[in-house]
Amino acid sequence: MAEQEVTLMKGNEAIAHAAIRCGADGFFGYPITPQSEIIETLAALKPWETTGMVVLQAESEVASINMVYGGAGAGKRVLTTSSSPGIALMQEGISYMAGAEIPGVFVNVMRGGPGLGTIQPSQSDYFQATRGGGNGDYNVIVLAPNSVQEMADFVDLAFELAFRYRNPAMILADGVIGQMMEKVVLPPMKPRRTEEEIKKECPWASFGKTADRQPNVITSLELKPEVMEVRNLQLQEKYRQIKDNEVRFETQQCEDADYLIVSFGSAARIGEKALEQARAEGIKVGLFRPITLWPFPSRQLAQLARGKKGILVSEINAGQMVQDVRLAINGAIPVEHFGRLGGIVPDPDEIVKSLKEKVIG
């Protein structure tokens, strides 16, 4: 079975293959390290000759996100990808999309900041991703892959969630996951939706007004605050539904654990090795990995942490997800943080050492 073939590729390459295979209609992007292989791979695969998918190198990140706004506004499955500084430039467009309830997908392969920062891996855009990032009371759905396989699998998932809730969805990866090669089984080929299917799935979309219906207006602007408040309350109700239904997480060896490491994405892979090393020394550690960073698995983590002695939140930043962990744990047990900054990736030894010093004491 050609579809089941195991191949070796970078996380970035997997994103490109998966976008074509999940029936995406368009990609708009501007190259930036460490994710340029996404647009390079798309250019090499030439999907416009096979599925008809558009691949366009825009003049900037601002242009890219607004092309996504436009494409998704017509009910198309479109995406853009970038790295931290580029994603910062896109925040206005993402906020507009959230306000107008437009289902686009974007990928952030994070690098060290602030500003232009470095090109090496980092997880320092957690706040930006999970708190909205742009202006206004909104959230985007955030998926955090920790393997090349998940890079491939989450593209379709992100589109499914985005369209189900008419909300932007983000894949939050980093330079480790983007640049490393691993085995991957690519998802099966799914045809692009026909115009008829799009009209059926997205009756709200602007695909050309006909005489028999009212215009579909796509905007985030509303001059009457009374109306705007109602629209905000509707958004909040939608976010509540997403929180109820879409939380995803993974646990490893938590049952008998005295201590927990909580990590996402590449940090969770390093955390898993730290777990193996600590267990070899007789320290009972478990790993909790949020897969959706928003909605955050607060309730699940709080339940799991009951009776444990302490938590180390290991992330490649100065302490961001640790705030969500502390909110979830609400003081029940000690929660400490370990992180490296600016593009330095921690190694498993450092995490074990930090666990011993900060949590076990």
Add this chain to the structure above:
Amino acid sequence: MKTEIIISGFGGQGVLSMGKILAYSGLMEDKEVTWMPAYGPEQRGGTANVTVIVSDERISSPILSRYDVAIVLNQPSLDKFEPKVKEGGILIYDGYGVINPPQRKDITVYRIDAMDKAAELKNAKVFNMIVLGGLLKVCPVVSTDGLKKALFKSLPERHHGLIPLNMKAVESGMEIISKE
């Protein structure tokens, strides 16, 4: 069985490609593999390195603190990675790139004069394949058959004519590697 390997040298020496071929060889033998490069400006000079893990079981972290095998092709790489070889592990170095040879007694050290051999073969480009041959001699992570299949899989077809030359370089590496 899991082998955790770091390969480090100057940018341009083929460090990343060597790692890639090793990873592909693991794939050909149905093993789990990860290939994690230092992807900075090192590729254009300076010290480049890549971590390759070949395993029969699931691989946790692609980033490691210590290695079963370190292949170091210049002095900065030796200085950086000699302390990070696990006790009882293997260190392979190229005599040409290293002024102060490794000192540790609790690891097995091999020397491979791959740069000299490549010069003798009048083909600097096979340098990394000579080193790879040396590795497979002292630590058979993958078979030479797997390696050959990997070359067919990973090289574009127009370069398949070069595979015999590369396999010869691998063989010469197996011959010249020596224990210190």
